[in-house]
Amino acid sequence: MQNASPILGALAALSLLFSGAAHAAHVDKTASASSKGAAGQVVEDEASLPAPSAAALMAPAGDPGFLAAAFSRIETEELGLSGFAMIPSRGPEAPDADDIFEDEEEAGWSFFAGANVVSDYRYRGISLSAREPAMQVEASAAAPNGVYVYGWASQVADNGGEDVELMGAVGWSGALFSDDLSLDFYTGYYAYPGVEDSALFELSAQFTRMYGDVSLTSGVSYYPEQANLGDLDDTYLSLALGAPLGFAGASGSIGMGWEQGAFGDGKIDWLAAVEAPISAFTVRVGYAGAARHFYGRDGADSLFAEIRVALVE
Numbered sequence: 001m002q003n004a005s006p007i008l009g010a011l012a013a014l015s016l017l018f019s020g021a022a023h024a025a026h027v028d029k030t031a032s033a034s035s036k037g038a039a040g041q042v043v044e045d046e047a048s049l050p051a052p053s054a055a056a057l058m059a060p061a062g063d064p065g066f067l068a069a070a071f072s073r074i075e076t077e078e079l080g081l082s083g084f085a086m087i088p089s090r091g092p093e094a095p096d097a098d099d100i101f102e103d104e105e106e107a108g109w110s111f112f113a114g115a116n117v118v119s120d121y122r123y124r125g126i127s128l129s130a131r132e133p134a135m136q137v138e139a140s141a142a143a144p145n146g147v148y149v150y151g152w153a154s155q156v157a158d159n160g161g162e163d164v165e166l167m168g169a170v171g172w173s174g175a176l177f178s179d180d181l182s183l184d185f186y187t188g189y190y191a192y193p194g195v196e197d198s199a200l201f202e203l204s205a206q207f208t209r210m211y212g213d214v215s216l217t218s219g220v221s222y223y224p225e226q227a228n229l230g231d232l233d234d235t236y237l238s239l240a241l242g243a244p245l246g247f248a249g250a251s252g253s254i255g256m257g258w259e260q261g262a263f264g265d266g267k268i269d270w271l272a273a274v275e276a277p278i279s280a281f282t283v284r285v286g287y288a289g290a291a292r293h294f295y296g297r298d299g300a301d302s303l304f305a306e307i308r309v310a311l312v313e
Contacts (some may be wrong), residue, residue: 062276084261113139113312120304121154124236124257125290125297128165132159139312146174150186182209197228214243217255225264234261242273250276259293267293270301282308 023223086146116136121129133252152167159165171186185205192198205299206219217237223234252274259267273286289301 003163035097042202051247071244092162106143106276110142111312112142112310113137114308115309116306116308118306120302121156122271122286122288122304124259124263125267125271125288125301126293128154128156129303130196131298132157142173146172148173156192159192159198161192161198164193176207179244182208182210184208191238200228214241216241229262232262234263235257237264245274246274250274264293267291269299280309283307 010260015268016048018183096172109313112292116132116138118136120127120130120131121136136152136154136195138150138152138283140148140150148171150167150169150171152165152169156163156165167188169186169188171184173184176183183205188202188204190198190200190202192278202221202223204221206217208215208217219236219238221236221238221242223229225231236257236259238251238255238257242253244251252272254272255270257267257269263275267290269288269290271286271288275282276286277283284306285303286306287301287303290299293299
């Protein structure tokens with residue numbers, strides 16, 4: 001892959017997180033997990049490139065983080081804030097697993113189900129809904145030991161099939177070395193009904209370090225070489241900061257991502273968001289965009305809005 005310096009920079013950031021964790025074992029745990037991430041904008045000659053699968057349109061939700069994205073991936077939500085997520089408006093956000101899963105120390109399984117309406121489904125900076133509104137649903141079940149299963153579905157645009165993105169994941173989320181450092185690791189599978197050979201397999205991990213109420217999250221996602229990626233692989237690195245804003249339960253997050261491989265040629269994406277609870281809903285407003293992607297999706301920066309509601313928790 002080209003541009004190795006961002007990868008070295010991300011590894012250096014992770015080493016700082018781990019070294020700092022060795023000296024902090026007294027802070028109360030604030031678990032974090034996730035939603036999806038982003039994609040960019042300078043479009044090269046597509047005729048000379050492998051035809052992208054619908055999976056290139058992928059973003060936890062997002063998130064979810066997930067996952068975890070948007071919601072926090074899956075959100076973030078992860079975030080205390082919202083999250084990177086593979087979840088809702090999937091983009092680099094600081095995640096908070098507690099938004100999706102209950103404290104792992106509680107006895108018994110915990111369950112979550114939610115629905116979202118977004119003005120623009122953004123994943124790693126790229127609009128996957130052609131800047132049109134999209135409906136999304138998600139659900140998860142978590143065991144007391146931190147193991148969880150997660151499912152996600154969203155409307156997408158112009159993917160050559162039924163314009164639906166499905167995602168399933170199995171992972172683990174919990175404290176790592178100290179109560180203020182947590183890990184969310186999962187394996188994800190993406191499918192696009194009606195699109196032949198569109199399934200994708202992904203490995204993802206997010207480390208979140210808490211500094212009081214402020215979270216710093218670094219993440220890495222990897223797509224191994226797969227036939228529907230033109231026998232290419234893809235690596236996505238992200239870094240996000242999240243914190244409460246001190247009024248009306250509002251929180252904010254800001255983050256950036258870097259991608260190299262099947263979905264981006266040194267692509268850079270960004271996301272800034274603010275969210276707050278309003279009655280039974282969570283309202284989120286963000287600004288996202290991306291540069292240097294080459295599979296022909298809209299990465300121009302713009303505002304988006306999202307409304308989430310928990311159906312079961």
